[in-house]
Amino acid sequence: MKLLRPTLLTLACLLATPVPANDLPSLGDASSGIVSPEQEYQLGRAWLSMLRGQVKQISDPLLKDYVESSVYRLAESSQLQDRRLEFILLDSPQLNAFAAPGGIIGVNGGLFTNAQTESEYASVLAHELAHLSQRHFARGLEAQQRMQLPVMAALLAGVVAAAAGAGDAGIAAIASTQAAAIQEQRRFSRQNEQEADRIGLVNLERAGYDPRAMPMMFERLMRQYRYDQRPPEFLLTHPVTESRIADTRNRAEQFARGGAEDSLRYQLLRARVQLRFESSPGAGAKRFRAMLNEDPTLDAARYGLALAQIKSGQLDEAGETLQPLLQGAPDNPLYNLAQTELDITANRLPQAMQRMQRMRSLYPNNYPIQQMHIDVLLKQGEIAEAERALDELVGRRSRDPDIWYQVAEVRGLSGNIVGLHQARAEYFALVGDYDQAIQQLGLAKRRSPNFQLASRIDARERQMIEEQRMVKDMMR
Secondary structure (H helix, E strand, O other), X not given: OOOOOHHHHHHHHHOOOOOOOOOOOOOOOHHHXXXXXXXXHHHHHHHHHHHHOXXXXXXXXXXXXXXXXXXXXXXXXXXXXXXXXXXXXXXXXXXXXXXXXXXXXXXXXXXXXXXXXXXXXXXXXXXXXXHHHOOHHHHHHHHHOOOOHHHHHHHHHHHHHHXXXXXXXXXXXXXXXXXHHHHHHHOOOHHHHHHHHHHHHHHHHHOOEOOOHHHHHHHHHHHHOOOOOOOOHHHHHOOOOHHHHHHHHHHHOOOOOOOEOOOHHHHHHHHHHHHHXXXXXXXXXXXXHHHHHHOOOOHHHHHHHHHHHHHOXXXXXXXXXXXXXXXXXXXXXXXXXXXXXXXXHOOOHHHHHHHHHHXXXXXXXXXXXXXXXXXXXXXOOOHHHHHHHHHHHHHHOOOOHHHHHHHHHHHHHHOOHHHHHHHHHHHHHHOOOHHHHHHHHHHHHHHOOOHHHHHHHHHXXXXXXXXXXXXXXXXX
């Protein structure tokens, strides 16, 4: 795994000046032009591509789809004007979520395990979206009187250091030598935190959630980690105090009651994450079975138990566990995807395909269902059909490196070598390895069967070279 290029960490040391907590400019004055929204957008994408190449991520389509749809739901009721959002899910049980300039939203798997309800989960992301809508990064630059993009890069380096807590010990070791400087760059000012809390509460209510979830989440986290020598990254970058809890509670109580607190979908996905971070499928099964013994009506625990049984090879037991869920909600996508996974594992491919065809008719644009349909096609050896389905999917998710990685594999299986190199190029660009991306396009161009295709590849190659130059200029 590549380490973070030295320039960002060097900047974090050289430019780490604490942001004053006063004299914050309003969004309407000249300071909002210090770093333009377009500069934030370009720098955010450059930073995201580097981060993707350095930390372990969650590629589960169900979790990705949920995070994306839930954040867009919050964004629709927010003050965020530029809603070109991109997401990264970090494969870490540690509690953390972050927002970086340019609409980058990061979520650790640990947010699901710590947020006990959907409204608590939403309260964290509503807060992060408020940091974006209020452009707190750009306003922090004005407070420092240093109006250069490298300062923004230093701020982003701090977020990279936070993301390193997701399991990259190499980056964490380097970052630890500069902890004091980076910590100051990461930390939002107290006023910014209060502003994000206040705006987040408003947007929670607008999105249909109960705003009281925010102080509840803060209060429980404070109790949970009160005596930890090393609190989770989220609490380091967003310190929770008694006064902050009291302020958010007082503000939340001003809203009318009636907002949503939880959903079955959230609890089902939370069970998936809990199983992911268990030491073994057997340990997960034991946990979910104990929950069911205490309350047999817990559908999320039954779902988690079925997934654990599939992973541990207890296929007959998994089928019995899933059956009541499917009988009660025969069209539920998560239950049907679990049954399809079971059928694939048991080599019942015709049944798996029949189920996926029915689900596709019910949910024609559902990403997790499309992905499972492709998986079934590949298991059946229908490579050409899988390639066509992937081409359709990548048209809607063109900035998803997981999709491009699979596109490259399937094009290789189908003998589409030019397409394989093109897909690899897109994948490498999205994970920040432009040298490899440009090399792959060169290979594709040399193998191109006709002038028209070679010209299109050449144009994309020039575009990538320009993107690489822009990234180097911004990070210089």
